[in-house]
Amino acid sequence: MKTNIRTRLLIIIAVLVVFVFGIFRVPHGLSGSALKQAVLQNIHLGLDLKGGMHLILQVKVDEAISAETDTDVASIQSDLQRNGVNGAVVSKPDPSRADFIQVASVPPDHTNDVRSILENTYSSRFDISPGVGNSWTLTMKPTVESEAKQRALDQAIEVIQTRTNTLGVSEPIIEPYQLGSYQILVELPGVDDLGRVKDVIQSTARLEAHEVIGGPYPDQQSALQAAGGSVPPDAELIQSVPGAASEGSATSWYELRKIPVWGGTDIRDAQPGHNPNTGEPEVDFYLTSAAGDKFGAWTGANIGKDMAIVLDNRVQEVAVIKGQIRDQGNISGGGISEQRVKDLSMLLRTGALPASIDFLQETTVGPSLGADSIHQGVVASIVGMVAVWIFMLVYYKGAGVNADLALFLNLVILLGFMGFSGATLTLPGIAGVILTIGMGVDSNVLIFERIREELRAGKSPSAAVDQGFGHAWTTIVDTHVTTIVSAAILFIFGTGPVKGFAVTLTFGLLANLFTAVFVSRVIFDAHLSRKLHGEPISI
Amino acid sequence: MELFHDPKIDWLGKKWYFLGFSLIFSTAGLLSIFFWHHLPLDVDFRGGTVVRVKFASHPDADRIRSAIDTAGLKDARIQEPYGPAANNEVLITLSLTATSQSAIDQGRAGIVTALSRHYSRQSDQDQNRLDLDNVSGSALAAWLQQNDPEHLGNTADAQTRYQSQADAVLHFRDAEHSGILDSVDSLRGVVDPAVLTALQQNSWLSGFSVRSVEIVGAQVGKVLQHQAELATLYSLAGMLVYLWFRFELIYGVAAVVACFHDTIITVGAFSLSNQEISLTVIAAILTLIGYSMNDTIVVFDRIRENLRLSRREPLADLVNRSINQTLSRTVLTSGLTFLTVLSLFLFGGEVLRGFSFALVVGILIGTYSSIAVAAPMLVAYQDWRARRGKAAALPAAKKARV
Numbered sequence A: 001m002k003t004n005i006r007t008r009l010l011i012i013i014a015v016l017v018v019f020v021f022g023i024f025r026v027p028h029g030l031s032g033s034a035l036k037q038a039v040l041q042n043i044h045l046g047l048d049l050k051g052g053m054h055l056i057l058q059v060k061v062d063e064a065i066s067a068e069t070d071t072d073v074a075s076i077q078s079d080l081q082r083n084g085v086n087g088a089v090v091s092k093p094d095p096s097r098a099d100f101i102q103v104a105s106v107p108p109d110h111t112n113d114v115r116s117i118l119e120n121t122y123s124s125r126f127d128i129s130p131g132v133g134n135s136w137t138l139t140m141k142p143t144v145e146s147e148a149k150q151r152a153l154d155q156a157i158e159v160i161q162t163r164t165n166t167l168g169v170s171e172p173i174i175e176p177y178q179l180g181s182y183q184i185l186v187e188l189p190g191v192d193d194l195g196r197v198k199d200v201i202q203s204t205a206r207l208e209a210h211e212v213i214g215g216p217y218p219d220q221q222s223a224l225q226a227a228g229g230s231v232p233p234d235a236e237l238i239q240s241v242p243g244a245a246s247e248g249s250a251t252s253w254y255e256l257r258k259i260p261v262w263g264g265t266d267i268r269d270a271q272p273g274h275n276p277n278t279g280e281p282e283v284d285f286y287l288t289s290a291a292g293d294k295f296g297a298w299t300g301a302n303i304g305k306d307m308a309i310v311l312d313n314r315v316q317e318v319a320v321i322k323g324q325i326r327d328q329g330n331i332s333g334g335g336i337s338e339q340r341v342k343d344l345s346m347l348l349r350t351g352a353l354p355a356s357i358d359f360l361q362e363t364t365v366g367p368s369l370g371a372d373s374i375h376q377g378v379v380a381s382i383v384g385m386v387a388v389w390i391f392m393l394v395y396y397k398g399a400g401v402n403a404d405l406a407l408f409l410n411l412v413i414l415l416g417f418m419g420f421s422g423a424t425l426t427l428p429g430i431a432g433v434i435l436t437i438g439m440g441v442d443s444n445v446l447i448f449e450r451i452r453e454e455l456r457a458g459k460s461p462s463a464a465v466d467q468g469f470g471h472a473w474t475t476i477v478d479t480h481v482t483t484i485v486s487a488a489i490l491f492i493f494g495t496g497p498v499k500g501f502a503v504t505l506t507f508g509l510l511a512n513l514f515t516a517v518f519v520s521r522v523i524f525d526a527h528l529s530r531k532l533h534g535e536p537i538s539i
Numbered sequence B: 001m002e003l004f005h006d007p008k009i010d011w012l013g014k015k016w017y018f019l020g021f022s023l024i025f026s027t028a029g030l031l032s033i034f035f036w037h038h039l040p041l042d043v044d045f046r047g048g049t050v051v052r053v054k055f056a057s058h059p060d061a062d063r064i065r066s067a068i069d070t071a072g073l074k075d076a077r078i079q080e081p082y083g084p085a086a087n088n089e090v091l092i093t094l095s096l097t098a099t100s101q102s103a104i105d106q107g108r109a110g111i112v113t114a115l116s117r118h119y120s121r122q123s124d125q126d127q128n129r130l131d132l133d134n135v136s137g138s139a140l141a142a143w144l145q146q147n148d149p150e151h152l153g154n155t156a157d158a159q160t161r162y163q164s165q166a167d168a169v170l171h172f173r174d175a176e177h178s179g180i181l182d183s184v185d186s187l188r189g190v191v192d193p194a195v196l197t198a199l200q201q202n203s204w205l206s207g208f209s210v211r212s213v214e215i216v217g218a219q220v221g222k223v224l225q226h227q228a229e230l231a232t233l234y235s236l237a238g239m240l241v242y243l244w245f246r247f248e249l250i251y252g253v254a255a256v257v258a259c260f261h262d263t264i265i266t267v268g269a270f271s272l273s274n275q276e277i278s279l280t281v282i283a284a285i286l287t288l289i290g291y292s293m294n295d296t297i298v299v300f301d302r303i304r305e306n307l308r309l310s311r312r313e314p315l316a317d318l319v320n321r322s323i324n325q326t327l328s329r330t331v332l333t334s335g336l337t338f339l340t341v342l343s344l345f346l347f348g349g350e351v352l353r354g355f356s357f358a359l360v361v362g363i364l365i366g367t368y369s370s371i372a373v374a375a376p377m378l379v380a381y382q383d384w385r386a387r388r389g390k391a392a393a394l395p396a397a398k399k400a401r402v
Helices: A002-024 A032-042 A061-082 A108-122 A142-166 A194-202 A220-226 A289-301 A338-350 A367-396 A398-421 A427-456 A461-493 A496-529 B012-035 B061-070 B106-118 B124-128 B137-147 B156-176 B193-202 B218-246 B249-272 B279-309 B315-347 B350-387
Strands: A052-059 A089-091 A100-104 A126-131 A135-140 A173-176 A183-189 A207-217 A235-239 A253-257 A267-274 A281-287 A306-311 A314-320 A328-331 A357-365 B048-055 B077-079 B089-094 B208-216
Touching (some): A002 A032, A002 A398, A052 A142, A061 A100, A061 A108, A061 A135, A061 A142, A108 A126, A135 A142, A142 A173, A142 A183, A142 A194, A142 A338, A194 A338, A194 A357, A207 A220, A220 A253, A235 A314, A253 A306, A281 A289, A306 A328, A357 A367, A357 B218, A367 A398, A367 A427, A367 B156, A367 B208, A367 B350, A427 A461, A427 A496, A427 B279, A427 B315, A427 B350, A461 A496, A461 B218, A461 B279, A496 B279, B012 B249, B012 B350, B048 B106, B061 B077, B061 B089, B061 B106, B089 B106, B106 B208, B137 B156, B137 B193, B279 B315, B279 B350, B315 B350
Antiparallel strands (some): A052 A183, A052 A357, A089 A100, A100 A135, A126 A135, A207 A253, A207 A306, A235 A253, A267 A281, A281 A328, A306 A314, A357 B208, B048 B208, B077 B089
């Protein structure tokens, strides 16, 4: 019996040491501030305690599909021309459906040619079917479409990751948000320049070169009139920033060819620089070699025409093509600032977002609120704990000491577990710690009350202790299971702070099974082994 | 010490009082939910913008309102949270319609500009000076580098030196003074004298600071609402299945009815007191569903044990005896948890107020319902079976226990 108790005591001490290590690891000293620092290093605080920004972003994946089908429209057009089919109109007739292409006005004698061209090249990605009149319709296959959307989401996550890294945010979380479709969860701890961070994340940074069909026009109305009342399907009207055409020119509108000469993914590098003539800040960018070849051929063939550089759907610069340009260009004008040049170069380097992004949710917690929350949480925990300790001592006397020790160990294991597992402690998580104190001691109460009952029934102390633990055990398991089931459902359905609550509550209750049943029993046994048989215990 | 020495209370004899009590509270809650305050939902679920602003002195709601109105932000709601008045916090809420999809933080920006315009203590010249109550760490460091009060030049050394002083100011303001400085002079000792002089000359204190911002678009709010409903239902179903498995179906049904009763009364309390239900409140309610099951299990366990020992005793007497035998347990366990939750309610701060309020109400009701709803339901079920001429005995247990 004695050695048995000694082994079990050793187990308890070992557990205590391991979990104390989990809380503090090896602190740089034993002063209060050194210990505090050690704790903060090992236990991860959530955004609601540390301060920071929590965002949910919607990636407009339809735009990625639309960009893809735009390219398809252009390539169907050139395929048809190459095969001598003239007069067919390739378009996307329904602006709300990015996945739908129509080939209309097919000359009757070419119907079969068109069919074989479409089926040879496009049937792997599109469902092709004959439409009304002499037309064919192509609908993107659902699997192809969802793959493309998923790719857009993955790319967007990667781009945002690179961008936040260059901002120097420590430990950012950027991952798919499971509750929505094609949404991203972004958590940026300790960020305090919110406006800039949001700009950097949200900028599509889609840089494109377009052929200018007409312009500049002073406003959208006159641009529309000049185009003959409606914009042709292969063109679009885009507004410019001030100073796009020449020094000091006002904001105006241009009619541009819809399909860009090169686009967002064709940028190889971008660096901040200065205009050699004016000294104004500018962004110098370089195209990939494939895009450079294409661009060289196109500019060579279009000398004398106007070309527009478009960034995020705004014309940045319009210039006459004076000769062949291969792989270089720059963006300036519009009173662009040094900071903007720096950010923009970074954005172009990290690549364009495949689609634009909407903010669905934003939670920002300032560091002062977080600091206050920690303070209040700690005070509430200590007050609650001391109240429970005092009550147990008064109500159960000797056995109360036992319960208080077990409760203390319960807390050490919980916090140590948080340290080891790297789980995040949130403000509701602190509430979970407080609840663990209250619920943890419940197990002791159940056992002690049963022991008292057995003692009243005339059993000897050791038999009463034995029966008490035996009978209370199933009840304790039942009560723990119900609460842990609730916590598990919270963990599955909850987000951020609430998840933190579910984690601490579950860890706390699991640790409680060990402390209230095993540790408490060892203390009783150790106490009983030093008493004569039948001598009363303090409970 | 003992709270209850061998109590002999006739609980089931009082069942009509209990029924009345439960009916009054749940009906009051339901009436409020349907006809009075409805279900006051937090921004998490409702969508919209909430900005939590702390002021240096007790805020004047009318003055804030006029500032917000002048800025053209319609239908702003200004709430002073419960709790100690010395906290000086105000929640400014904008409805979802003012939270546009494309520019989600327009409302926040509007509120901040309106307040800073309205709270400039001196005059327009403050607009160009540094507001130390709202400046960010990086902005302060950049400002110091630019003004270079210590004449260190544009070196890496100077950069780290100013950065560390900016960090010190921010730590002093946020971690030690809840985000608001009493005066610029209070920074004496926190920063170098030269920096202090520069700040005294070129900065001011607006006397307010934005503590947190929450902006939720309609889409996210709807999803979360749906999730919360699902989670609550799954929780109740989980309890039913577990008790069915551990006891008998009727025990599970009785316990879940009691839990449902607790949930309705707790949610009703939020409606009656017009407090908002947030994500953390839902977390508290789910926890309650699990926790209020505990007392019920303690009583049920004893009923089952007694059923095995004395099969002759009328069920009502046996249930009474079981409740009385476990009364001290039930009251003590709930009481101790209540103690910690009360501490959370009193000291845990404003952010957790809804959460701790739900637990305070829920634990009281949960304990009551274990005794007054769940156990009598077992008796009522048996009476109902007896009237229909079925076997009278309540199933004791599926399997014998040690």
